Amino acid sequence: MSTTSEEAKQERRSSSKLLQSLDIDTRLLGMLGLLVVIWILFHILSGGTFLTPRNLWNLSVQTASVAVMATGMVLVIVTRNIDLSVGAIVGVVGMLIAIAQTGWLADWLGLGHPAIWILAVALALVAGTFVGWIQGLIIAYVGVPSFIVTLGGLLVWRGIAWWFNGGQTVAPLDPTFQLLGGGSRGSIGAGWSWFIAALAVIGISFSLVNSRRQRRRFGFKLRPLWADTAIGAVGTAVVLGGVFFLNRYYLPVSVAMEVAEEKGLEWPPEGLEISRGIAIPVLILIGVTLLMGFIATRRRFGRYVFALGGNPDAAELGGINTKRTLVKVFALMGLLAGVSAVIGTARLNAGVTSLGTLQELYVIAAAVIGGTSLAGGVGTIPGAVLGALVMQSLQSGMVLLGVDAPLQDIVVGVVLVAAVAVDSYYRRRAET
């Protein structure tokens, strides 16, 4: 036992002690830092075109589909499994609901019926869940490894997606349904965006206050007041700043004219700036993230998922029905793929056989960049969403800089490996 390494360890302890005493997720903090660096770098390199309302709005919409699924992939990977079929599920479910709303739903209810989009969404959620459930049953009860089941699933579902309409594109879709993909009218506008921001700020304050109250009630150590205040302030600033930015991206003139006419507004000669605000798919992503975060950390099911990933035998001996838990994890993953299928199809305003192709890889990469360990047992929902945002930022940034597509892939690939390398280095260091 050498003294120098002992001392180095001591030093490391004291430097991380502050963060530890603040009870802050250092990995998440690191990811946020990485994101800020990437954004500023692209902003400078692109001559000031990255951090613009237009680009950030697009970035948020492009992130939604992958990020929604990444929240589910975290749980799948935490249980030491993988789901390679999610992109294909998006494809088959997207095709199914496109055909439904242009075909039999329209025949049954009449084209443009207001219930069509609701039924299409419900169908997507049910179909996605069903597909995930079937795969989960085979994995948990038949005992075929998830890698194989979902690899097979990838081929099967993609094949069925093609078979549904002979590979033909199905378009156009229901106008209300289209809004779910973002698009020119698929945002909630300035007023509602500020309303959401206000809710978020109240939510942040409430959770900080509530956590302090709970800890005091049980007589546990409190985080210093300044730290809680700082967290609240930064959170509030991010929310308000974000909405401010998104509200500064305006509808194109033609769409703005349409809106003005609908609302009976006079079209002023200097034109009218109508804010887009938060896009609907982004709103869906926010909802999914909150819900999945809640399930993962506050519900029994989430606790079992992590216990199962940490030590399957311990979970079993603790009386947890590990097989049923596993089936639920895959069904949930399928459900989220259904949500992504809605977003993707609505955004394209078409059902295409190739929707979601290769998305499984981005979804897995997002979860892993976001700190999910392939060894199982470790991962967070916000981390995965941030991971998706990091990857999408890299891609959009490179598009903005005019980087060739092959080089974009190379960069994303290198970043994925580097992120995991850095992560496992810190993990190892933390364990000694």
Added chain:
Amino acid sequence: MSDERGTPLVEMNHMNVSFGGVHAVEDVSVDLYPGEVVAIVGGNGAGKTTLIRCLSGAHPGESGEIKINGQAVAITNPIEAMGFGVETIYQTLALADNIDAPSNMFLGRELMTRWGTLDDKAMEQATREVMGRLNPRFLNFRVPVKSLSGGQRQSVAIARAVHFNAKILIMDEPTAALGPAETEQVRELIRQLKAEGIGIFLISHDIHDVFDMADRISVMAQGKLVGTVIKDEVTKDDVLTMIIAGRMPGEVDGDLDLH
């Protein structure tokens, strides 16, 4: 066993378990009274773990009868075993390494708030209470148990049994992974639990452990019960002979099978 002690807490009669062709447990009968420590000893692979896993619900026996307080019961999974007051500390330390001590202590039996969410604060509070009694030096309540020492991890497993008011405690090699000070701690704990009237099956390799703690000793060899002896009536050498030669002390060489 003697009738004046009343009904045994646990009786396991003619238990059989086999894996493929291997008879891991063959026609073994043991029993346990309240406030008693029965040691189960035997070489590696003698079938000790397999035998008690029938009682903890980890896997059902193929045949045989389990009685608790004189009532024949069917134990097919860990939850049912817990329902009968059977708590088990497994040889392999059945903890989920990636979650903290309170989450492990309550794994499968979480405290919930009235909104159906996990009540982590209450679970931490309860864990602190039990630990205050068992191991006051235990302070790391909010880190994954992976980063704890063997002794601390063992105290989490024991705290689990204590908190849920075990009537019957099974300890499978509880001190195998521990240092001397930690071992002494666990021994002290066993005495404490015994004094509270809990019946304990103590599986151990360590003959000193056994002679220190046990009231009776059941010896197993190659899946069979060699015999059960009262500690005060035998010597360590007698027990070692039983373990190694697979026969009762004083018995002549030969047949392993007692029937």
